[in-house]
Amino acid sequence: MNNTTSKPLCVDLDGTLIATDTLWESVLLLLRHNLLLIFFLPLWLIRGRAYLKHKIAQQVTLDVETLPYHESVLTFLQHEKKQGRILVLATAAHQSIAQAVADHLKLFDQVIASDAQLNMKGATKRDALKKRFTTYDYIGDSSADLPILQAAHEGFLVAPSPTLLKQFHCPPDKIFSTPKSTLWDWLKALRPHQWVKNILIFLPLVLSHQLFDLTKLGTALLAFIAFSLTASAGYILNDLLDLAADRAHHSKKFRPFASGRVPIQYGLPLFLGLILLSFSISLLWLPLNFTGMLSLYLLITMTYSFYLKQKLIIDVLVLAGLYTHRILAGGIAVLVPISSWLLVFSMFMFMSLAFLKRYIELLHLTKQKVIKRRSYEMGDIEMIASMGPTNGYLAVLVFALYINSETVSVLYSSPYILSLICPVLLYWISRIWFLAHRHQMLDDPVQFALTDKVSWLSVACIIFLMLLANFV
Numbered sequence: 001m002n003n004t005t006s007k008p009l010c011v012d013l014d015g016t017l018i019a020t021d022t023l024w025e026s027v028l029l030l031l032r033h034n035l036l037l038i039f040f041l042p043l044w045l046i047r048g049r050a051y052l053k054h055k056i057a058q059q060v061t062l063d064v065e066t067l068p069y070h071e072s073v074l075t076f077l078q079h080e081k082k083q084g085r086i087l088v089l090a091t092a093a094h095q096s097i098a099q100a101v102a103d104h105l106k107l108f109d110q111v112i113a114s115d116a117q118l119n120m121k122g123a124t125k126r127d128a129l130k131k132r133f134t135t136y137d138y139i140g141d142s143s144a145d146l147p148i149l150q151a152a153h154e155g156f157l158v159a160p161s162p163t164l165l166k167q168f169h170c171p172p173d174k175i176f177s178t179p180k181s182t183l184w185d186w187l188k189a190l191r192p193h194q195w196v197k198n199i200l201i202f203l204p205l206v207l208s209h210q211l212f213d214l215t216k217l218g219t220a221l222l223a224f225i226a227f228s229l230t231a232s233a234g235y236i237l238n239d240l241l242d243l244a245a246d247r248a249h250h251s252k253k254f255r256p257f258a259s260g261r262v263p264i265q266y267g268l269p270l271f272l273g274l275i276l277l278s279f280s281i282s283l284l285w286l287p288l289n290f291t292g293m294l295s296l297y298l299l300i301t302m303t304y305s306f307y308l309k310q311k312l313i314i315d316v317l318v319l320a321g322l323y324t325h326r327i328l329a330g331g332i333a334v335l336v337p338i339s340s341w342l343l344v345f346s347m348f349m350f351m352s353l354a355f356l357k358r359y360i361e362l363l364h365l366t367k368q369k370v371i372k373r374r375s376y377e378m379g380d381i382e383m384i385a386s387m388g389p390t391n392g393y394l395a396v397l398v399f400a401l402y403i404n405s406e407t408v409s410v411l412y413s414s415p416y417i418l419s420l421i422c423p424v425l426l427y428w429i430s431r432i433w434f435l436a437h438r439h440q441m442l443d444d445p446v447q448f449a450l451t452d453k454v455s456w457l458s459v460a461c462i463i464f465l466m467l468l469a470n471f472v
Helices: 022-033 035-039 041-046 049-059 071-082 095-105 123-132 143-151 162-167 183-189 192-207 214-241 243-247 264-285 288-306 314-334 340-363 378-403 406-411 415-437 445-451 453-471
Strands: 009-011 087-094 110-114 137-140 154-158
Touching (some): 009 071, 022 035, 022 049, 041 049, 049 087, 192 314, 192 340, 192 445, 214 243, 214 288, 288 314, 378 406, 378 415, 415 445, 445 453
Parallel strands (some): 009 137, 137 154
């Protein structure tokens, strides 16, 4: 064994071996299981970070198999292991998490981690390593690792900050590069493509033929911005609570928080900032009733993220209800009454899209028999394939009945032209379900519609027919 491989190689976990922080992961998992435990966190922290980690570890078990491991570090460790190097996982994470990671990777000979008394970080970790080994090499990533790196025979860095590089000189060949967070990653965390759903806020103005009322249009635009910010806050919370499920998914694993491209510790501050900005806009410039609708939307989305998304059928009803809620909120913002026809139509239409989302998720299941953090099983796929299109066709039926109502005869010069919209809707609904069945549909029907030329053409046809019915 040569001089290099005779020295044990000690490796940090959080930010070094994995692109996330296990303490934050555990806290989020704890809150997902029991939100009331949030009140115990300060009490545990008073007794020290080691005690906090120990108490959290007693409550939840982290899924270490789905953690975002740094491939470049793993490859290096595997090479060193083949050379006969002793590998040590030395981390401030709790002993149970560190041991689970070691058991999963089958690379490490020893594990040094935090327990109920000692938080194995900084100088404490350095002293533990010096006590156990005469000399060692170390791989770290943050300023907290500086005492350990300075005491090591040789130090390696993973995606170091400029500050750390100034504090600890490290040759370029001993630096592991990892993908950096970009502005686009942060923007993706907000899911801006989902803001298209909030265009429903403008629907009451469009259907009441008041779209060119500039005062109301400006009010609707502010409502759209406020709703979009709140919706993004909801998506962030949902992603933070769904980390393990997203990482097990074939495409959701690339989401910014799940992949580690955006640090999860910034998730909750970002969530609170978006809420503050959204409600500031609403309270300053929009009717108080709209702020009430915004608050109700936030409450429903949070309840959905924590609990309702795991309930059979209820999750689909909630998703469809949130679409309808946008229409109601838009009507309240611009003081336009909402037709019961519109509410029933939207409920059926969006039930179809919500079922479509679950149908696609079931189609992509391979080894699993159920969707993670959902109540749907592979055996439900035929039932969903039946209920989904049926709800879409019921929406078209409601629209056909609406055409013959007195309201339409007042708003449109030639209401019978609107009946031509029915085959367009029937075609579009049937087509997206056929594409889903053929595995040609994206996971998100909304994202698919935004990139699908036929969907845009269908919308253009509907707008043209509405204009024709109004002016001819």
